[in-house]
Amino acid sequence: MTQEENIETARSLLRYMEQKKLKEFSELFAENGKWIHPYHSGLFSSEYVGTKEIYDGIKTAADNFDEVHFPIDEILPFQDPNRVAVKHTGKLNLKNGTGTYENDYLAILSFDEHGKIIEWIEYYNPIKSAKAFGLMDKIK
Numbered sequence: 001m002t003q004e005e006n007i008e009t010a011r012s013l014l015r016y017m018e019q020k021k022l023k024e025f026s027e028l029f030a031e032n033g034k035w036i037h038p039y040h041s042g043l044f045s046s047e048y049v050g051t052k053e054i055y056d057g058i059k060t061a062a063d064n065f066d067e068v069h070f071p072i073d074e075i076l077p078f079q080d081p082n083r084v085a086v087k088h089t090g091k092l093n094l095k096n097g098t099g100t101y102e103n104d105y106l107a108i109l110s111f112d113e114h115g116k117i118i119e120w121i122e123y124y125n126p127i128k129s130a131k132a133f134g135l136m137d138k139i140k
Helices: 003-018 022-027 051-062 126-132
Strands: 029-036 047-049 065-069 072-077 083-094 100-111 117-124
Touching: 003 022, 003 065, 003 072, 003 083, 003 100, 003 117, 022 051, 029 051, 047 051, 051 065, 100 126, 117 126
Parallel strands: 029 117
Antiparallel strands: 029 047, 065 083, 072 083, 083 100, 100 117
């Protein structure tokens, strides 16, 4: 796939999360694709492997929110056309009007020759996550 096609897949990843099209979201990944959270801090899974686990992980996350927005700040292509970084913001409303969750993200995506995501490394501030979900005492 071309770099432009991979960039469009990165855009679709965020768009599908916003639209809660979770099946379509998980289908962007290769069968053994990975969604990795290096700074999970014990709050969330450090990684999800395979389309089923990725689907289950995004469904669990999506079930916490009424409204989700992931505006893209910048797309940063690598020299390697099969890698792209996406700097974006998350603006999410918790269910039942219980609050909001905002965070800044840097996603680094790697693609296979068919344009499927083989790795999505998602960097974000776990302190903001812990505060939003009342989990400050759970940080490791």
